[in-house]
Amino acid sequence: MIFMQEYITLLKKTVLFKNLTETEIKDFLQKTYPVIKKYKKDSFIINAGGEVTEICVLTQGKCHIIKEDLSGARNIVAEVTGGDIFAEALACAGVKRSPVAVRAVMDCSVLMLRFANLLTYEGGGKNKILNNLVTLLARKNVFLNNKIEHICKRTIREKLLSYFYERKLESGGSKFSIPFSKTDLADFLFIDRSAMSRELSNMKKEGLIDFDGSFFIINKKAGYID
Structure with a gap:
């Protein structure tokens, strides 16, 4: 169970937990059972082709969301740094086979929140989190549209x-x-x-x-x- 002050302080700065009080964040963490996982540099946090059921918060380090083409050439979809959230679209969509991989480019610490636990959570901050999640997904969509404009x-x-x-x-x-x-x-x-x-x-x-x-x-x- 995670409710250490260092994580609460970090989460307050993220889009997903914007406008939530420390009490609301602590209650959420106590009742949704997220876990912290550690990854060494060059290891994979998410493997292409794997099922994604968790929203991930990078609490420390840096990683790349990558996609390889048929020739094995690597393309970086996005860079993720400390405090950023990733895999939320895959978790929300219930994707069975991830089209991308996430690779640690330095040692990383990741807080993983099961999307199903968010949906069943009944605490006072739930509506704020869901509203923030919509905002987060919209911003990622804008980012990807901008990237498409560059590469086109x-x-x-x-x-x-x-x-x-x-x-x-x-x-x-x-x-x-x-x-x-x-x-x-x-x-x-x-x-x-x-x-x-x-x-x-x-x-x-x-x-x-x-x-x-x-x-x-x-x-x-x-x-x-x-």
């Missing part, structure tokens, strides 16, 4: 600029960081890493962008500036 661009340059412009809007300025390494960025945008590296170098030479590691600047010359 015709050229590597257009894909990169589309993604960088989204990051610019999120950061509120032309300087921003990305949560991916260059290899992971290529996997996220479904493009060849070597070709992407060449294009990034060309864009830098042309004055469209500048970058140092994961920090980027998108310039007015790129044409994606309001």
Whole structure:
């Protein structure tokens, strides 16, 4: 049974438990019996093809939601960091065979909540949690729609600029960081890493962008500036 203060403090900051009091969260944890599981770096939290019955809260670490094509090439669907929630759509949909896998990219700790226990829970915070779950699913849908917009661009340059412009809007300025390494960025945008590296170098030479590691600047010359 989990009701330690450290988890309550973390859960209060998540979308799923927004506007719930500590008392409501503690009652929920006591009556729905979530479990904490530990995963080593490079291990799989969810396996592709497996059944998913639990909503997962990443309490520590970082993981990638990935999908492999028929050739074995890896595509990153999304990155999950501490405090993020994942697998909620799969659990809600009652998916028998997950189309994606979730892999730990560093040691991870995950709080797992059985969706069936949420449905049968009768505590005072239930309606808030269900409303928050709808909000969470809607936000994930917007995220995936934005990603589709990026990867549907015709050229590597257009894909990169589309993604960088989204990051610019999120950061509120032309300087921003990305949560991916260059290899992971290529996997996220479904493009060849070597070709992407060449294009990034060309864009830098042309004055469209500048970058140092994961920090980027998108310039007015790129044409994606309001």
